Amino acid sequence: MHYFITCAAGLESVLKKEIELAGYKVMSNQPTLIRFQGDLSAIAKVNLRSRVWNKLFLELGQKKISDWDGLFDLVSTIDWEKYVQGNPINVTAASRKSQLTSTPTIQSIVKKSIVKKILHGDKWQLPEDHSKEAIEIFVFIDSDVCSILLNTTGESLHKRGYKKATGEAPINEALAAGLLLLSGRKFSEPLYDFFCGSGTIAIEAALIAKNIAPGSFRKFSFQQFDRYDQSLFSNELEAAKKKIFLEKQHTIIASDIDPEMIKIAQDNAKNAGVEKYIAFAVKDVKEYLVTSNELRGAIVSNPPYGLRLNNIIDLESLYRVIAELFEKNPQLHWWIITSYKPFADMKLSGNRKRSPLYNGGEECIFFKKSLL
Numbered sequence: 001m002h003y004f005i006t007c008a009a010g011l012e013s014v015l016k017k018e019i020e021l022a023g024y025k026v027m028s029n030q031p032t033l034i035r036f037q038g039d040l041s042a043i044a045k046v047n048l049r050s051r052v053w054n055k056l057f058l059e060l061g062q063k064k065i066s067d068w069d070g071l072f073d074l075v076s077t078i079d080w081e082k083y084v085q086g087n088p089i090n091v092t093a094a095s096r097k098s099q100l101t102s103t104p105t106i107q108s109i110v111k112k113s114i115v116k117k118i119l120h121g122d123k124w125q126l127p128e129d130h131s132k133e134a135i136e137i138f139v140f141i142d143s144d145v146c147s148i149l150l151n152t153t154g155e156s157l158h159k160r161g162y163k164k165a166t167g168e169a170p171i172n173e174a175l176a177a178g179l180l181l182l183s184g185r186k187f188s189e190p191l192y193d194f195f196c197g198s199g200t201i202a203i204e205a206a207l208i209a210k211n212i213a214p215g216s217f218r219k220f221s222f223q224q225f226d227r228y229d230q231s232l233f234s235n236e237l238e239a240a241k242k243k244i245f246l247e248k249q250h251t252i253i254a255s256d257i258d259p260e261m262i263k264i265a266q267d268n269a270k271n272a273g274v275e276k277y278i279a280f281a282v283k284d285v286k287e288y289l290v291t292s293n294e295l296r297g298a299i300v301s302n303p304p305y306g307l308r309l310n311n312i313i314d315l316e317s318l319y320r321v322i323a324e325l326f327e328k329n330p331q332l333h334w335w336i337i338t339s340y341k342p343f344a345d346m347k348l349s350g351n352r353k354r355s356p357l358y359n360g361g362e363e364c365i366f367f368k369k370s371l372l
């Protein structure tokens with residue numbers, strides 16, 4: 001069986017590594033998209049364990065096509081009753097370097113072909129039960145090769161289900177996990193986030209450190225497919241529970257100037273079952289300047305950029321404090337995601353590397369300073 005999996009731009013290398021570690025063969029990868037081969041249990045395993053990807057699609061059909069009849073015929077070869085039992089159907093599409101380019105027409109033809117197949121050509125209007133979750137079909141045409149894809153995840157995987165509240169500029173869960181994995185930091189060393197907001201980076205760090213499957217908090221689309229063997233999911237869930245290492249000691253420190261955000265972060269950590277592994281504190285980042293050469297370990301943080309936050313922050317002074325903190329603690333490795341461009345020109349010792357990333361559509365730079 002073939003699967004397509006999507007992720008945020010910049011996280012493809014982490015995603016590829018995770019799929020290979022899960023035991024699957026990567027067939028091809030391109031920006032934000034990886035195609036891999038796996039058995040039926042991959043649906044449960046990947047959805048449950050994935051940290052950085054967004055949606056997992058099962059490929060139901062693939063063929064080179066050059067006209068609308070070819071598209072209609074390809075869709076009609078699929079046994080739709082396996083997946084659709086009165087559910088509303090949403091069809092989305094993308095086309096690149098292909099003869100069929102109009103996405104509204106692709107969507108309409110695909111929907112017509114599905115309805116004709118299910119109703120055996122009798123009527124053109126499928127009775128839809130809106131109390132059921134919608135099924136998402138994604139049609140991806142690349143260089144005339146058309147893939148008909150079924151979303152097995154439902155809502156994007158970055159929605160883990162533990163964040164009941166956030167601040168104004170939260171980072172999404174998959175990106176936070178991606179930063180931690182991209183950083184290559186050792187999970188045995190202390191981790192700090194001095195701008196923790198709703199706690200996403202610290203919570204993801206605790207989930208990774210304890211090896212808790214990030215999909216344990218939510219439901220997935222595939223759980224409603226009548227013909228999917230649900231024991232595959234319960235087996236994966238049991239296997240994932242056995243792999244949790246709660247007894248290992250880790251230091252994760254998360255602070256923020258705003259007491260309201262710390263309260264939200266603590267509640268979110270409680271929802272994820274990791275509140276006792278994170279030391280939360282209300283603290284202005286300036287307070288860390290009173291000591292020198294004391295902080296050891298890693299900082300992975302998402303300071304304010306000023307773009308989405310309403311309150312007026314003197315960003316220049318704030319980033320000077322960050323730079324001073326790094327200079328005073330040369331034993332720290334740090335990874336900062338920001339779209340505050342002048343940070344790139346601030347004088348700092350050590351080697352700094354940068355990778356482009358996107359946070360909620362905003363172009364950011366992930367700055368890294370490692371001790372190596």
Ligand SMILES: C[S@@+](CC[C@H](N)C(=O)[O-])C[C@H]1O[C@@H](n2cnc3c(N)ncnc32)[C@H](O)[C@@H]1O
Pocket residue numbers: 166167169170171172194195196197198199200201255256257258261283284285286302303304305313318
């Ligand atoms: C971009 S948000 C972080 C969002 C966080 N990653 C999340 O997932 O919710 C920046 C955070 O920096 C905090 N902040 C602003 N100035 C600060 C300061 N001087 N010291 C510590 N925290 C500060 C804000 O309260 C805000 O929560």
